[in-house]
Amino acid sequence: MKRITSLSAFAIVAIAVLLFTSAFESVQHPATGAVGDVKYSILPPSAFDAANGPGWILMDKDATLKLEKSQLKQNFGIQSLPDACGVFVRGVNLKREGGTGDPDNTRMPGSYQSDAFQGHFHKLTGDLSTKDKPNGAPVILGASDRIGPNPPKEPEFSNHHYVRSPETDGTNGTPRTAVETRPKNIALYVYVKIN
Secondary structure (H helix, E strand, O other): OHHHHHHHHHHHHHHHHHHHHHHHHHHHOOOOOOOOOEEEEOOOHHHHHHHHOOOEEEOOOOHHHHOOOOHHHHHHOOOOOOOOOOOOOOOOOOOOOOOOOOOOOOOOOOOOOOOOOOOOOEEOOOOOOOOOOOOEEEEOOOOOOEEOOOOOOOHHHOOOEEEEOOOOOOOOOOOOOOOOOOOOOOOOEEEEEOO
């Protein structure tokens, strides 16, 4: 009877250790998503793998090379992945109407869209007789004093006026200029689950 009790106690201890180990491992490597899920993280790849477990890859220029034997390719036919480094993610338009979404309408998930600036004109005010305006690019004025891609030409104003560098309006602070048009943002790593 003692031997059975000892075996039973040993089995109980072994089961408890197994349950504790399983619980600890699930905290270390939780089930963190389905194949095809995309996740943003502040963690670099080595720390992300340790925290999230296997199956995730960084969506960078080498992501497509890692797809070959993945569930993402075999089960869902995904042949390539975009490089998400340094670009914003935009929701697929689907059935959104009324010009309130992506102007390129229905795009494939993962497709790239270059940067752009909405076409527009600027109204000019001031002395149109001055021939030299420093610190700016020459502008051709149109009949409505607009400047833009194709304003109507008026020869008497041609190459005599300039658009100057942006200046503060005295209310909204100093204009911020850069090599791109962008909203305020933060940088994060982008990962995709392939297995």
